[in-house]
Amino acid sequence: MSTRQWARDLALGARFAVTGGREGWTRALLTAVGVGLGVALLLLTAAVPNLLDGRDRREDSRQDHAYAQDTLRPSDDTLLIAHANSDFRGSDLRGRLVEPEGPDAPVPPGVNELPKPGTMVVSPALKELLGSDEGRLLRDRLPFDIVGTIGDPGLIGSQELAWYAGGTGLAEQLGSPTVMRIDAFGADPSQYTEPLDPVLVMLTLVIFVVLLVPVGVFIATAVRFGGERRDRRLAALRLVGSDSRMTRRIAAGEALAGAVLGLLFGTVFFLAGREFAASVELFRISVFPSDLNPSPLLVLLVAAAVPAAAVVVTLLALRGVVIEPLGVVRTARPARRRLWWRLLLPLAGVGMLVPMLGQGRHNGDFNQYLVVGGVLCLLVGVTALLPWLVEAVVARLGAGGLAWQLAVRRLQLSSGTAARMVNGIAVAVAGAIALQMLFTGIDSQYTRDTGQDVSRAQMQVELPDGVPVAPAAAAFEKTESVRDVQALSYGYAYEKLTDDPEEAARGAQLTVGDCEALRMLAKLTTCRDGDVFALTGADYDTDTPALNKPGRALHMQPVGDPTAPQQDVVWTVPEGVKSAAAVQDPTGNLSSGFLLTPGAVTPGVEKRVSGRLWLGIDESVADAQELVRNTAASVDPLAHTSTWVATERTTRFDSIRTGLFVGATAVLVLIGVSLLVSQLEQLRERRKLLSALVAFGTRRRTLSLSVLWQTAVPIGLGLALSAVVGTILGAVLLRMTATPVRVDWGSVLGMTGVGAGVVALVTALSLPPLLRMMRPDGLRTE
Amino acid sequence: MxxxxxxxxxxxxxxxxxxxxxxxxxxxxxxxxxxxxxxxxxxxxxxxxxxxxxxxxxxxxxxxxxxxxxxxxxxxxxxxxxxxxPEKPEPYLQSTLYTKVVLALLTERDAADVLDTQRSEHLRSMRVLTDRKRKGDLADQLICDHALFHLEADLRWLELTAARLDKLREAVAR
Amino acid sequence: MTLSAPAGSLLAARDLEKTYGPTKALDGAAFSIHPGEVVAVMGPSGSGKSTLLHCLAGIVTPDAGSITYNGRELTTMNDSGRSALRRSEFGFVFQFGQLVPELTCVENVALPLRLNGTPRKEAERTALTWMQRLEVDDVRGKRPGEVSGGQGQRVAVARALVTGPRVVFADEPTGALDSLNGERVMELLTEAARSTNAAVVLVTHEARVAAYSDREVVVRDGKARDMERAV
Structure with a gap:
C-alpha cells in the first residue's frame, strides 16, 4: 500500500470530520473542545516541573539566612535584615526590615536600592492591595512611604505580597532568631533544602489524575460522537469500492482531524490560561506566566499521544462493527459481560495503594508511580465496571408503568451505549468525592494536631528582646477586637555564664507576670505581688529544685547583638519561694523554672526578658485579627503574631474544595453537553416512531417520562457506583496519610447532587425537541 | 381508436x-x-x-x-x-386514453376528470377481480392476477399522465 | 359537495382546509365513511391524502371545516380528548417505523391496551389472540428487528385492531412490502375489519391495494372527490 494512498484516505476522513452541515460542525467543535481541555490540562501538568524549578530559583536567590552569623562582623558590605512576616486576610505577607552597615551592603534581587528608614519597596500585588479599599487596614500596619517596587526576580509568584523597609537599631535585636547580619543574598549551595510535604505531593498527583481521567473518558466518548452516522457513511464508501482497510483508515483520519483540532484548541486554552494564571492565587501560590513553560519533550509527547489515542479509541470502537457495502452489521448480540476481569482493575488499584496505608506525612515519600497507578486503576475500573453493572441491573429490572417499560427495554437493548454515556460522569464524581474526603480529613487533622487550647487565648504576640511588655499590653487592651490580655515575659538564668559548650551550666526559665497571667502556667493557691514560685511537674526538670536555694545567684542570659559587650545581670533566689504545680499553657506546654510576680523583679532583670502576650479575641469584630496585627506592628515592626484560631485553616481548605467542586462541576457540564448531543441524535433517529406513537394516542407525559428514566437509570447506577468507589478511594488515601477515615457525606451528596442535576438538565433540554418531534409532522412522508 | x-x-x-x-x-x-x-x-x-x-x-x-x-x-x-x-378497460388502451386526454386539453376540458373517471372504472373492474380471486382457487387467482396486473399498469400510466398534465398541456398547445 | 354529513355515516368531514407553510395541503376536501366500509384514499404524491387521514384521525386539526365522528365534532375537541379517542376508538397502521424496536412483538401489540390502562398480563393475553388471527403468534417474543417485513406489518395490523377500534386508519400499509405479502396483509386487514364492522380509511397509491376497498376517494390539489357519488 503506497504512502500516497494512505495520505489520501486519511485526508478524506479528515474532510468528513469538518463537513456535514451544522451537526457535523457541532460534533467537531465538541470533540475539539473536549480534547482541547484535556490537552490544556496535560500541558499544564507538563509545565509543573519547570514551574517549581522557577520558584525554587527565585526563592534561593533571595535567601537571607545567615548560616555563619557568629563569624560576621559589621563591615562595609554587611546588612542587618529582620524578618517581619505577617498574614493579611489569609494571604502571606513577606516583610523585611533592612539596615545597611556600609556602602557595599548587599541589595536583594529585584530591588534597585535599599530603602531608607521610613520608606519601603513593595511587590506590585502589595502596591495594588495597599492602594485599594480592601488594603486600607494594611496601610496602618505598614506606615512606610512606598519608594519603589520589587521586580519579578525578587518574587516567587505574581501575586506575592512582599515588602522591604528601611530599619534602624536592628543590631540590638541580633540575638533574636528573626534578625540577622548577612553579606550576600542567595542560598548556600550546601544548604539542605526541605523536601515537599509528601502528602502535598500526593494530593497534587491525585488531583491531576482525578481531573485527567474524566477528560480522557470524555475524549474517548467525544471521538465516538455521531458514530452511527459515520458508520453509515463508511458503508456508503464501501459501496463505491473502498475496502475494509481503507474505511478504517478513513475513520482514523476523521478521528485524527478531531484530535488535531483539539490540539489547536488545547494550545489556545493553555496560552490563555497561562496569562490568566498570573492573576490568580491558589493554595497561596501564584505563578509567573514565564514560569509556566512545559518542557519541549513533554509537549512533543502530548502532541503525539493525543491523536494516537483518538485513533486507537476509534479503531477499538470499530472492532465490534463490520462495515459492509449495504450497511453496518454489528457483531451479533455481544456476549454477556463478564465480571471477573472488570473487578481486576479496581482491585489492582487498591492493591497498589494498600502497601502505603498508614504511612502518613512523616514516613518519607509515597511511591509516585504506585499512587498514580493505583488511583488510575481505581478510576478506570469504574469505567470497566459500569457497563457490567448497567447490564446486570437493567436485565433484572421488572415490570412497571409503560414509560418505565419503554425505558428499561431500550436500556436492555443497548446498555453499553448508556453506560458509555455516563462513564465520564461516574469517573469525575468518584474522583471528586475521594478528593473532597481527603481534603476534609486532612483539614480536620490540621486543626486537631495543634493541641492548642483556643478557649483561653486565640492569638499570641511575641515581642522582640528588650521591648517593655507593659506599654505593649496597654496598647492591646485598647485594641477594639481584644477582649483579654495576659502578658508574660520570659528570660533564662544560669549558674554561671560560659561560652564553653563542654561545661554545661544548670539554668532555669524565669517567667514574669501578674498573678492572673501566671495562673495560665501553674496552679497558684495564693498569690500576691512580690511572690516567687518554683514550678514542679515539668518533664525532666531537675535543675529547678537544685537551684531553688535562697541566696543562690543566677546570671541572666544576655540578649541583643552577641558581638557587642554585655553587662552581667544577676538575679538572686529570694527567701520564701513557694512551690507550684505547672499546668498546660494555652499552647499545650508545661513550663518549668521560676515564676516571678512584678514585685519580685530586681533591677536589670526586666531588660533581659522578652515579652509574650496572650490575647483573647472578639471574633465578632470585623477584621479582628488584622486589627491585632496592626497593633503589634505599631508596638514594634518585629513583633511576631500567631493565631490559634482553627477557622483560618478551614477557610483556606474551603477555597480549595470550592475550586475542586467548580472544576468537577465544569467537567460534569461538559459531559452533560455530550450526553445531550447523543440524546438528541437518538431522538432524531426515532422521529418517525415518536410520531406513530403519538398517532395512536400515547400521552406526551408517558414519552417524556421514558426519556427521563432512560437517562436517570444509568446515571443513577453510575452515581451509586462512583459514590462507592470514590468513598473507597477516599478512605484508602486518608489511611495513607494516616488520617482517621470519615465519610464526608456533604461532598458525597453534593457531587451526586450535581450529577443528578446534570441528568435533570439534559432531560429538560431534550424535552422541547422531543415534544416538537412528537408533533404529527413526523408522519408526513411527502 | x-x-x-x-x-x-x-x-x-x-x-x-x-x-x-x-x-x-x-x-x-x-x-x-x-x-x-x-x-x-x-x-x-x-x-x-x-x-x-x-x-x-x-x-x-x-x-x-x-x-x-x-x-x-x-x-x-x-x-x-x-x-x-369511459373506455372499456382492456390491454393497450393507452392510445385511446392518450387521445382523449390530449383532446380534453386541446378543447380546454378537464383532462384530470377524464383520468379520474377512467381510474374509477378500472378500480371497479379490479374490485371484481380481487373479490373473485379471494373466493377462487389458484387458477382463478392466477388468471385474475394477470388481468389485475394489466389493469394496474394502465392505472400507473394514468397516474403518470395525471402528474404530467401541465407539461402535456404545454406540449399540446405548441 | 354535500352540506351535511351523509346519513348513517360514522365519520364525515366537509370543507376541510389545512395549510403547511406555503403549501395548501387541503383545500375544501370532504369525506364520509360508514361502519364496516373500506374506503381507499388515492391521489398523486403531495395531493394531501395523508393530511386528510391525519385530520380525520384527529392527529392534526384542520384550519377550517368540520369533522364529525359518531355525532361528535372533532375540530373543537382538545388534544387530550382527541388522544383519548385515538387510543380507544381508532386504530393505526403506517408504512414503517411504527413498532417500538426495543419492545417484543407481543408487547408492541399490547401497547395501545396498556395506554388505555389495561394491566400488562391481560393486555398481552388479548394481544396474543389478535396475533393468532393475523398468523404472527409465532414471533411474539421476538423484537421487530428480528422479524420479516410482512410479519412486522401484520404485527402492526394486530396492534391497530387490538382495541376493537371503530375506525382503522391505514397509511400505505403495504408500501414497504412485496405484492404477495402486501396482499396477505390487505386480506387479513379487511377481513378482520369487516368481521368487527370497523371502518377502514386506506391511504394508498397502489391500485391493487385500493382494489380491496369498497370505493375510492381521489384527492387532487387538496380537494377530495368521491368517485361513486360523483358519477
Whole structure:
C-alpha cells in the first residue's frame, strides 16, 4: 500500500470530520473542545516541573539566612535584615526590615536600592492591595512611604505580597532568631533544602489524575460522537469500492482531524490560561506566566499521544462493527459481560495503594508511580465496571408503568451505549468525592494536631528582646477586637555564664507576670505581688529544685547583638519561694523554672526578658485579627503574631474544595453537553416512531417520562457506583496519610447532587425537541 | 381508436380543410401510422351524413380536397359524450386514453376528470377481480392476477399522465 | 359537495382546509365513511391524502371545516380528548417505523391496551389472540428487528385492531412490502375489519391495494372527490 494512498484516505476522513452541515460542525467543535481541555490540562501538568524549578530559583536567590552569623562582623558590605512576616486576610505577607552597615551592603534581587528608614519597596500585588479599599487596614500596619517596587526576580509568584523597609537599631535585636547580619543574598549551595510535604505531593498527583481521567473518558466518548452516522457513511464508501482497510483508515483520519483540532484548541486554552494564571492565587501560590513553560519533550509527547489515542479509541470502537457495502452489521448480540476481569482493575488499584496505608506525612515519600497507578486503576475500573453493572441491573429490572417499560427495554437493548454515556460522569464524581474526603480529613487533622487550647487565648504576640511588655499590653487592651490580655515575659538564668559548650551550666526559665497571667502556667493557691514560685511537674526538670536555694545567684542570659559587650545581670533566689504545680499553657506546654510576680523583679532583670502576650479575641469584630496585627506592628515592626484560631485553616481548605467542586462541576457540564448531543441524535433517529406513537394516542407525559428514566437509570447506577468507589478511594488515601477515615457525606451528596442535576438538565433540554418531534409532522412522508 | 371522434375534436377549435385535418391528425396522434386521405374523406362524409359536421365553404378549383369542414352543435355534443364515456378497460388502451386526454386539453376540458373517471372504472373492474380471486382457487387467482396486473399498469400510466398534465398541456398547445 | 354529513355515516368531514407553510395541503376536501366500509384514499404524491387521514384521525386539526365522528365534532375537541379517542376508538397502521424496536412483538401489540390502562398480563393475553388471527403468534417474543417485513406489518395490523377500534386508519400499509405479502396483509386487514364492522380509511397509491376497498376517494390539489357519488 503506497504512502500516497494512505495520505489520501486519511485526508478524506479528515474532510468528513469538518463537513456535514451544522451537526457535523457541532460534533467537531465538541470533540475539539473536549480534547482541547484535556490537552490544556496535560500541558499544564507538563509545565509543573519547570514551574517549581522557577520558584525554587527565585526563592534561593533571595535567601537571607545567615548560616555563619557568629563569624560576621559589621563591615562595609554587611546588612542587618529582620524578618517581619505577617498574614493579611489569609494571604502571606513577606516583610523585611533592612539596615545597611556600609556602602557595599548587599541589595536583594529585584530591588534597585535599599530603602531608607521610613520608606519601603513593595511587590506590585502589595502596591495594588495597599492602594485599594480592601488594603486600607494594611496601610496602618505598614506606615512606610512606598519608594519603589520589587521586580519579578525578587518574587516567587505574581501575586506575592512582599515588602522591604528601611530599619534602624536592628543590631540590638541580633540575638533574636528573626534578625540577622548577612553579606550576600542567595542560598548556600550546601544548604539542605526541605523536601515537599509528601502528602502535598500526593494530593497534587491525585488531583491531576482525578481531573485527567474524566477528560480522557470524555475524549474517548467525544471521538465516538455521531458514530452511527459515520458508520453509515463508511458503508456508503464501501459501496463505491473502498475496502475494509481503507474505511478504517478513513475513520482514523476523521478521528485524527478531531484530535488535531483539539490540539489547536488545547494550545489556545493553555496560552490563555497561562496569562490568566498570573492573576490568580491558589493554595497561596501564584505563578509567573514565564514560569509556566512545559518542557519541549513533554509537549512533543502530548502532541503525539493525543491523536494516537483518538485513533486507537476509534479503531477499538470499530472492532465490534463490520462495515459492509449495504450497511453496518454489528457483531451479533455481544456476549454477556463478564465480571471477573472488570473487578481486576479496581482491585489492582487498591492493591497498589494498600502497601502505603498508614504511612502518613512523616514516613518519607509515597511511591509516585504506585499512587498514580493505583488511583488510575481505581478510576478506570469504574469505567470497566459500569457497563457490567448497567447490564446486570437493567436485565433484572421488572415490570412497571409503560414509560418505565419503554425505558428499561431500550436500556436492555443497548446498555453499553448508556453506560458509555455516563462513564465520564461516574469517573469525575468518584474522583471528586475521594478528593473532597481527603481534603476534609486532612483539614480536620490540621486543626486537631495543634493541641492548642483556643478557649483561653486565640492569638499570641511575641515581642522582640528588650521591648517593655507593659506599654505593649496597654496598647492591646485598647485594641477594639481584644477582649483579654495576659502578658508574660520570659528570660533564662544560669549558674554561671560560659561560652564553653563542654561545661554545661544548670539554668532555669524565669517567667514574669501578674498573678492572673501566671495562673495560665501553674496552679497558684495564693498569690500576691512580690511572690516567687518554683514550678514542679515539668518533664525532666531537675535543675529547678537544685537551684531553688535562697541566696543562690543566677546570671541572666544576655540578649541583643552577641558581638557587642554585655553587662552581667544577676538575679538572686529570694527567701520564701513557694512551690507550684505547672499546668498546660494555652499552647499545650508545661513550663518549668521560676515564676516571678512584678514585685519580685530586681533591677536589670526586666531588660533581659522578652515579652509574650496572650490575647483573647472578639471574633465578632470585623477584621479582628488584622486589627491585632496592626497593633503589634505599631508596638514594634518585629513583633511576631500567631493565631490559634482553627477557622483560618478551614477557610483556606474551603477555597480549595470550592475550586475542586467548580472544576468537577465544569467537567460534569461538559459531559452533560455530550450526553445531550447523543440524546438528541437518538431522538432524531426515532422521529418517525415518536410520531406513530403519538398517532395512536400515547400521552406526551408517558414519552417524556421514558426519556427521563432512560437517562436517570444509568446515571443513577453510575452515581451509586462512583459514590462507592470514590468513598473507597477516599478512605484508602486518608489511611495513607494516616488520617482517621470519615465519610464526608456533604461532598458525597453534593457531587451526586450535581450529577443528578446534570441528568435533570439534559432531560429538560431534550424535552422541547422531543415534544416538537412528537408533533404529527413526523408522519408526513411527502 | 375512433378516427371520427378524433377528427370531430380537431374541428372544435375551428373550421379546417380536409388536408389540414389530416396534417393535424398526423402531427398529434399519427406518430407511426399517418392517416390516408381516403380515410379522412370517407370519415368526413359519414360525419356529414350524420349532421355532426357541415361544409363551411368550397374554394375555387373544385375537388374534395377543397372543401372546408366545420363542426355542428350535434358534433360538439358527440365529442363531449365520447370523452365522458369511459373506455372499456382492456390491454393497450393507452392510445385511446392518450387521445382523449390530449383532446380534453386541446378543447380546454378537464383532462384530470377524464383520468379520474377512467381510474374509477378500472378500480371497479379490479374490485371484481380481487373479490373473485379471494373466493377462487389458484387458477382463478392466477388468471385474475394477470388481468389485475394489466389493469394496474394502465392505472400507473394514468397516474403518470395525471402528474404530467401541465407539461402535456404545454406540449399540446405548441 | 354535500352540506351535511351523509346519513348513517360514522365519520364525515366537509370543507376541510389545512395549510403547511406555503403549501395548501387541503383545500375544501370532504369525506364520509360508514361502519364496516373500506374506503381507499388515492391521489398523486403531495395531493394531501395523508393530511386528510391525519385530520380525520384527529392527529392534526384542520384550519377550517368540520369533522364529525359518531355525532361528535372533532375540530373543537382538545388534544387530550382527541388522544383519548385515538387510543380507544381508532386504530393505526403506517408504512414503517411504527413498532417500538426495543419492545417484543407481543408487547408492541399490547401497547395501545396498556395506554388505555389495561394491566400488562391481560393486555398481552388479548394481544396474543389478535396475533393468532393475523398468523404472527409465532414471533411474539421476538423484537421487530428480528422479524420479516410482512410479519412486522401484520404485527402492526394486530396492534391497530387490538382495541376493537371503530375506525382503522391505514397509511400505505403495504408500501414497504412485496405484492404477495402486501396482499396477505390487505386480506387479513379487511377481513378482520369487516368481521368487527370497523371502518377502514386506506391511504394508498397502489391500485391493487385500493382494489380491496369498497370505493375510492381521489384527492387532487387538496380537494377530495368521491368517485361513486360523483358519477
Amino acid at each position: 375512433s378516427i371520427g371522434h378524433t377528427l370531430l375534436g380537431l374541428l372544435e377549435s375551428g373550421p379546417r380543410h380536409g388536408y389540414d385535418l389530416k396534417r393535424a391528425f398526423d402531427a398529434k396522434f399519427g406518430h407511426d401510422r399517418p392517416l390516408h386521405y381516403g380515410q379522412v374523406y370517407s370519415t368526413m362524409s359519414r360525419l356529414l351524413k350524420n349532421g355532426l359536421v357541415e361544409v363551411d365553404g368550397i374554394e375555387a378549383g373544385g375537388g374534395p380536397e377543397r372543401k372546408r369542414y366545420a363542426i355542428t352543435e350535434a358534433g360538439v355534443t358527440d365529442v363531449a359524450q365520447w370523452l365522458a364515456t
